[in-house]
Amino acid sequence: MPDLYPLIRPVLRRLPAEAAHALTVRALEAGLGSWMVDRAAREPDPPILAQRLWGLDFSNPVGLAAGFDKDAQVFEPMGQFGFGFVEIGTVTPRPQPGNPKPRLFRLEEDQAIVNRMGFNSAGLSAAIDRLSRRRHDGIIGVNLGKNRDSGDAVADYAEGIRRTAKVADYLVVNISSPNTPGLRELQRRESLRALLDPLLRARDESKRGVPLLVKIAPDLAGEEREDIAAIALEAGIDGLIIANTTVDRPAEIVSACARETGGLSGRPLFAVSTALLADIHRLTRGRLPLIGVGGIASAADAYQKIRAGASLVQLYTALVFAGPRLVISIKMGLADLLRAEGFTSIAEAVGTGVVAAHSSGATRAIGTDAPF
Numbered sequence: 001m002p003d004l005y006p007l008i009r010p011v012l013r014r015l016p017a018e019a020a021h022a023l024t025v026r027a028l029e030a031g032l033g034s035w036m037v038d039r040a041a042r043e044p045d046p047p048i049l050a051q052r053l054w055g056l057d058f059s060n061p062v063g064l065a066a067g068f069d070k071d072a073q074v075f076e077p078m079g080q081f082g083f084g085f086v087e088i089g090t091v092t093p094r095p096q097p098g099n100p101k102p103r104l105f106r107l108e109e110d111q112a113i114v115n116r117m118g119f120n121s122a123g124l125s126a127a128i129d130r131l132s133r134r135r136h137d138g139i140i141g142v143n144l145g146k147n148r149d150s151g152d153a154v155a156d157y158a159e160g161i162r163r164t165a166k167v168a169d170y171l172v173v174n175i176s177s178p179n180t181p182g183l184r185e186l187q188r189r190e191s192l193r194a195l196l197d198p199l200l201r202a203r204d205e206s207k208r209g210v211p212l213l214v215k216i217a218p219d220l221a222g223e224e225r226e227d228i229a230a231i232a233l234e235a236g237i238d239g240l241i242i243a244n245t246t247v248d249r250p251a252e253i254v255s256a257c258a259r260e261t262g263g264l265s266g267r268p269l270f271a272v273s274t275a276l277l278a279d280i281h282r283l284t285r286g287r288l289p290l291i292g293v294g295g296i297a298s299a300a301d302a303y304q305k306i307r308a309g310a311s312l313v314q315l316y317t318a319l320v321f322a323g324p325r326l327v328i329s330i331k332m333g334l335a336d337l338l339r340a341e342g343f344t345s346i347a348e349a350v351g352t353g354v355v356a357a358h359s360s361g362a363t364r365a366i367g368t369d370a371p372f
C-alpha cells in the first residue's frame with residue numbers, strides 16, 4: 001500500500017497542533033490506522049534487533065515516547081506500526097485539565113515542537129480500565145506523574161505505582177516535565193533520595209520485579225548528573241530514560257513559536273540529549289539500562305543513541321513530521337547499520353561510541369559530528 005501520510009499531513013497541518021493530535025487519536029481509535037500500516041510492519045523484526053532486558057523480550061529497540069497516548073487510548077493501533085514497545089502517559093492520579101490552550105506548537109522549519117500541556121490527564125482509573133482490557137501482546141510502559149495541586153509527590157507516585165503495576169510491563173517515574181511547577185526539583189540529590197526508596201518499596205509490595213525507571217530532563221549541570229547517576233545505582237532503580245523536553249532554546253532555532261513557554265522536542269534536542277546520555281552511561285559505568293530519546297528522526301540517529309549508551313530508544317516529534325512509516329525505516333536502517341559494522345546483536349553495540357575525555361571529565365560520542 002502506498003504511504004498515505006503525505007496526503008493526510010497537509011490536512012492535519014491546517015489545524016491547530018492540538019486539534020490535529022486529537023483528530024489523529026480519534027482516527028486511530030476508529031481503526032483507521034490499519035489503512036496506514038505498511039506490509040513490512042507485519043513482518044517479524046530482524047533477529048539482530050532482538051534484546052532481552054528486565055526479563056522482557058523486545059523484538060526491536062524502537063519505542064513510542066510518552067505524551068502521544070497520554071490516556072492509553074491508542075496503544076494498540078500505535079503498536080501495529082512496528083514499535084518494539086509503547087509508553088503511555090503521563091498519567092496523574094486524579095483527572096486534571098492541564099494548562100490553558102493553546103499549549104502545543106509546531107516549529108516546522110526546525111522539525112521541532114514546543115509544548116506546555118501540563119499533564120492533561122484523564123487520571124489513573126481511566127487508563128487502568130483501558131490497559132486491563134488490552135488484547136495487544138506488545139510491551140507497554142506506564143509513565144506516571146503527580147497532580148498539579150498535590151502537596152505530596154511521593155504519595156502521588158506511590159499511588160500510581162501501586163495501581164498500575166499489574167497492568168504495566170514497566171513503570172516510569174516522570175520527574176522531568178518542565179510544565180508542572182516544582183516537578184524538576186525532585187531531580188535534586190536530597191529530594192531524589194527521599195523519593196526513590198518509598199517508590200521502590202511501593203513497587204515491591206505491588207508487583208515485585210516490574211521494572212521501575214526514572215525519566216530525567218536534558219537540562220542538568222555536571223554535578224546534578226553525577227548525583228543522579230550515583231543515586232540511581234545506589235537506590236537500585238532499573239533504568240533511566242534520557243531525556244524529556246528542554247527549556248533551553250538552542251541558537252540554531254528559527255521558528256517564531258520557539259519563544260513560547262514550554263518544553264522543546266525534536267531535531268534541536270538531539271545533540272544535547274545524546275551528550276547527556278553518553279555522560280550518564282559513563283557515570284553509571286554501563287551498569288544501568290538506558291532509554292535514549294530526543295530528536296531521533298532516522299536510523300542513523302537511533303544508531304548514534306545506541307552507540308552513546310542506549311539499550312532502547314524512543315521517539316515522538318519526528319512522527320508528526322514524517323508519519324508512522326518512519327518506524328519501519330528506522331528499524332530496517334538500524335539492522336543494516338549494525339550488520340555493516342560487524343555487530344551480531346544490538347546489545348553488542350550499546351555504548352561502543354562513548355569515549356571519556358579524561359582531561360576534562362566530559363564525555364563525547366565518537367563517529368559523529370555532533371558537538372558532544
Ligand SMILES: Cc1cc2nc3c(=O)[nH]c(=O)nc-3n(C[C@H](O)[C@H](O)[C@H](O)COP(=O)(O)O)c2cc1C
Nearest residue numbers: 065066067090115243244265266294295315316317
Ligand atoms: C506534545 C508532547 C507531549 C509530551 N508529553 C509527555 C508526557 O506526558 N510525559 C513525558 O514523560 N514526556 C512527554 N513528552 C516528551 C517525550 O516523551 C520525549 O521525551 C521528548 O519529546 C523528546 O523526544 P522527541 O524529540 O522524539 O519528541 C511529550 C512530548 C511532546 C512533543
